[in-house]
Amino acid sequence: MDDQIRIPCVMMRGGTSKGPFFLRSDLPSDPQQRDQLLIEIMGSGHPLQIDGIGGGNTLSSKVAIVGPATREGADVDYLFAQVNVLERLVDTGPNCGNMLSAVGAFAIEQGLVAAENGETRVKVHNVNTGKIIEARIQTPGGELRYQGDAQIDGVPGTAAPVYLAFLEAIGAKTGMMLPSGTPHxxxxxxxxxxxxxxxxxxxxxxxxxxxxxxxxxxxxxxxxxxxxxxxxxxxxxxxxxxxxxxxxxxxxxxxxxxxxxxxxxxxxxxxxxxxxxxxxxxxxxxxxxxxxxxxxxxxxxxxxxxxxxxxxxxxxxxxxxxxxxxxxxxxGGGPIVFVTRTCRRLFEGAALVHRKN
Incomplete structure (x- = not known):
């Protein structure tokens, strides 16, 4: 019997970060079991994450988990997990907008969202914050395109632009722009x-x-x-x-x-x-x-x-x-912030984890 389990995943660069993208249905539904699996997959607990696919850096020890939307008005759910490099810990408290920039492309390629001609708008429900961000993906002729002329500092070369519109950007964790009640x-x-x-x-x-x-x-x-x-x-x-x-x-x-x-x-x-x-x-x-x-x-x-x-x-x-x-x-005059990012699909296959007896 094979002593390893194969879990489908895609390695993607999103903005200036990268990491594996998983379908929610391919991971355990129990958060504790899921996090232990991610720790093993990334190889955390070692500075090089030598026994996993993590990059030994906070910017390359990130995970995106994507699935059908559970919130009205969204197309897909996106749960971000920051997997600690040196410690065997997973933090789903923060969000990552760089990894977010690859969620729309991943969702289209996985069949969660249908591509439109020209530009496809994917409304992403960030499960970490409960907020919706609109990703505008380049899909000329209804085909996803990664190559293009957009350049972002921190990433070599150029790629197709991804426009992120943070429609509900206020109060990601506390629900308030000024949680302490004062701007200064x-x-x-x-x-x-x-x-x-x-x-x-x-x-x-x-x-x-x-x-x-x-x-x-x-x-x-x-x-x-x-x-x-x-x-x-x-x-x-x-x-x-x-x-x-x-x-x-x-x-x-x-x-x-x-x-x-x-x-x-x-x-x-x-x-x-x-x-x-x-x-x-x-x-x-x-x-x-x-x-x-x-x-x-x-x-x-x-x-x-x-x-x-x-x-x-x-x-x-x-x-x-x-x-x-x-x-x-x-x-009511609230701010909407737009950011230009790029993304690329780097590798597709399966992460291998130990089969538990």
């Missing part, structure tokens, strides 16, 4: 804004730490005094945001902003949370863009001349990310 407060002597957008973030100006906001990810990670201070602020921010004790959680995510150096709107450094992101998480960019609509927030103060609709460019460690912010008058 002080933690450990540092002015911060606690924003719950597409993901909960604690935003501070880099200069408050004696930094510029244009430092490299390696340089910031090596600054242990700064990283220790940032973690202390993050833990207190989590308490004030109603997230409880967050020492063992990846939420909220710390964000530094600074003056741009290359013609952008802001320099942005996003933390995952214990290392600096090599580029910028899509959900982080959306949350910063939402903060920009609040004049008294850290971001709103830095971008005081903003007029809507607004096109913003965030400078990150490996380039830039462009976002567009519109105010939806039909929904």
């Amino acid at each position: 407060e002080i933690i450990d002597g540092i002015p911060v804004s606690l924003i719950d957008g597409a993901t909960p973030v604690v935003i501070a100006r880099a200069e408050a730490f004696g930094l510029t906001g244009s430092e490299s990810a390696v340089e910031l990670d090596a600054n242990r005094d700064f990283m220790t201070k940032l973690e202390e602020i993050r833990i207190e921010a989590g308490r004030r945001m109603g997230l409880g004790g967050v020492r063992g959680s990846v939420l909220p995510k710390p964000v530094l902003i600074g003056a741009p150096k290359n013609g952008g709107s802001l320099a942005v450094r996003y933390f995952t949370p214990h290392t600096c992101h090599s580029s910028l998480a899509t959900t982080g960019a959306v949350s910063v863009a939402i903060a920009a609509t609040l004049p008294d927030s850290i971001v709103g103060t830095a971008l005081s001349d903003l007029r809507y609709p607004a096109d913003l460019t965030f400078e990150h460690p490996t380039g830039r990310m462009d976002v567009r912010v519109e105010l939806d008058e039909a929904a």
Whole structure:
């Protein structure tokens, strides 16, 4: 008897992240059994994830689980799982907008959504947050296309664009844009804004730490005094945001902003949370863009001349990310944020796991 079980999966790059995509029906319905399976598949508990298909990095130790929609108004469900590299842990608390950018293409190829001529709009229910995001996928002639001319920093070459419209981007975890009730407060002597957008973030100006906001990810990670201070602020921010004790959680995510150096709107450094992101998480960019609509927030103060609709460019460690912010008058003037990403199908087959006796 074969001592391994084959679980169908597709390895996909979504934005600046990558990982296996599974159909929900191919995984155990029990969350604990599912998570133990994902830990084995990814090889967590080893820095290289040598006995699994994880990439030994938070950006390549991600999993997407997709299935038919369970919420009205959506086409598909998407559950994101961040699988810890060093510890045998799975966190389904956060969302990942980069992996999200490949969900529409995966759903079309798996037959969950029918492709339309020209562009196919897939309304994705993010199970982690309960929110709906619309992915606009290029399907000329009713055929899915990965090749194209769109380029995003952090990914070599070009590909077909994927447009993500965050239709319900406010209050991903707490249901409120300002879970602490104010756009500006002080933690450990540092002015911060606690924003719950597409993901909960604690935003501070880099200069408050004696930094510029244009430092490299390696340089910031090596600054242990700064990283220790940032973690202390993050833990207190989590308490004030109603997230409880967050020492063992990846939420909220710390964000530094600074003056741009290359013609952008802001320099942005996003933390995952214990290392600096090599580029910028899509959900982080959306949350910063939402903060920009609040004049008294850290971001709103830095971008005081903003007029809507607004096109913003965030400078990150490996380039830039462009976002567009519109105010939806039909929904009381709330912000809608659009982000351009790309994706690619990398490998299809089956993950092999040990058969339990």
